[in-house]
Amino acid sequence: MSEVTLDVKNFCVSYPGRDILTDVNFQLHRGEFVALIGANGAGKTTLLRAILGLIPAQSGCVSINGFTPRQARSAIGYVPQKHLFQWDFPITVTGAVMNGKAKTLGWLRRPTREDWLQVFTALERAELLHLKDRIIGELSGGQKQRVLLARALASDPALLLLDEPFTGVDAPTQASLNRLYRQLAKEGMTILMSTHDMLAAREECSRVLGIRGGLALDSPTDTLTLEGLHRFLHTHHERS
Numbered sequence: 001m002s003e004v005t006l007d008v009k010n011f012c013v014s015y016p017g018r019d020i021l022t023d024v025n026f027q028l029h030r031g032e033f034v035a036l037i038g039a040n041g042a043g044k045t046t047l048l049r050a051i052l053g054l055i056p057a058q059s060g061c062v063s064i065n066g067f068t069p070r071q072a073r074s075a076i077g078y079v080p081q082k083h084l085f086q087w088d089f090p091i092t093v094t095g096a097v098m099n100g101k102a103k104t105l106g107w108l109r110r111p112t113r114e115d116w117l118q119v120f121t122a123l124e125r126a127e128l129l130h131l132k133d134r135i136i137g138e139l140s141g142g143q144k145q146r147v148l149l150a151r152a153l154a155s156d157p158a159l160l161l162l163d164e165p166f167t168g169v170d171a172p173t174q175a176s177l178n179r180l181y182r183q184l185a186k187e188g189m190t191i192l193m194s195t196h197d198m199l200a201a202r203e204e205c206s207r208v209l210g211i212r213g214g215l216a217l218d219s220p221t222d223t224l225t226l227e228g229l230h231r232f233l234h235t236h237h238e239r240s
């Protein structure tokens, strides 16, 4: 078996008065591209943010290449839901991507030649070089999604977390982004993508994790039908 990038063990997360994730256990191996599904409010974003160390767990642990989320921060690329980013900030595409790096490297350090190289490599991979001097607020939905991806890629992460990356993205851009995610996975990046798009989950990913209270589904995509995925999504879990 190939090396484990992400190991989630006996993981429980609650908000005051409510258990969201109960005893979640799974591993992602190097180079896997895995979909995370679940109904609205099931806890997908909560799980992604807890893997990043932004939400504390009540119990259990997460390790990324053997390190805690805090130790592994620069090894995790996070693409949040598009509407959560501050698009009205007057900054260019290049500036937004460099800012994303500064967040993990520390604001006080001046960017080195290596940092710039990584930023431009990320812009190129996300097909944004022709838009590098544009103000981010002027971009289309698909272009904004690419900016968030380039920000995440600029630190060359081992683990990429994508939260609903197809919302407000047209079909050709979605297809092009999916090709890029598959290529990144082929090169060894491990990708966990939360999505409501069951077709993308089945067609693009090798495995699907389903959240309903805890982890209620962990299956290779070739054993899953679209109907089965929809049934999972629309079966409600009564919380106690």
Ligand code: ATP
Binding pocket: 015, 016, 020, 038, 039, 040, 041, 042, 043, 044, 045, 046, 047
């Ligand atoms: P969606 O598909 O709608 O994005 P999700 O599966 O990503 O949903 P989460 O955003 O993880 O779900 O939210 C899980 C549950 O936790 C929801 O019921 C939400 O209302 C609740 N929740 C999220 N953040 C908080 C918070 N900071 N405090 C209290 N409850 C919260």
